[in-house]
Amino acid sequence: MSGLPEIVDSLENKIEKLYQKMELLDKKNQELENKVSASAKVISTQSEEINLLKEQHETLKIANSLLGSDENKRATKLKINSLIREIDYCIAQLSD
Template sequence: MSGLPEIVDSLESKIEKLYQKLDELNKQNQKLENEISASAKVISNQSEEISMLKRQHETLKMANSLLGSDENKRETKLKINSLIREIDYCIAQLSD
């Protein structure tokens, strides 16, 4: 029976180590969650920036075509025709 206190002490020591390990893992988990959150924000910002740059690119392509560039002339003509049809439709609606 003299080994019983030693076993209890050993168990207490192991439980203490487990609590410490649990604490470390919780802190590490929180750190990783913070990193994930920060990364998600960065991704969101980059997605918005990509979207804005795409719009700017399309605008620049259109402006370039209107300035006489041979590239994208077909797209420009189609866009102008589409706008003319919309204007004609609006005029027709106003006439009624």
């Protein structure tokens, strides 16, 4: 029967080692979750910045086309015609 206490001690040691490994893995898991969360925040911020820059780019393209840059003469004419149609429509609405 002297083997039973040794087996119990061995099991206790193994359980303790498993518990320590579990705690270590829990800590690593928490660190990884924190990194994922931080990365998601960065991605979200960068996506918002990209969208803002896209809007600014479109605004600049429209401004350039309205200023009549050589590259965008056709677009400028189309935009001016569109604005004239809108103004004509508004005048017609006011006349009624």
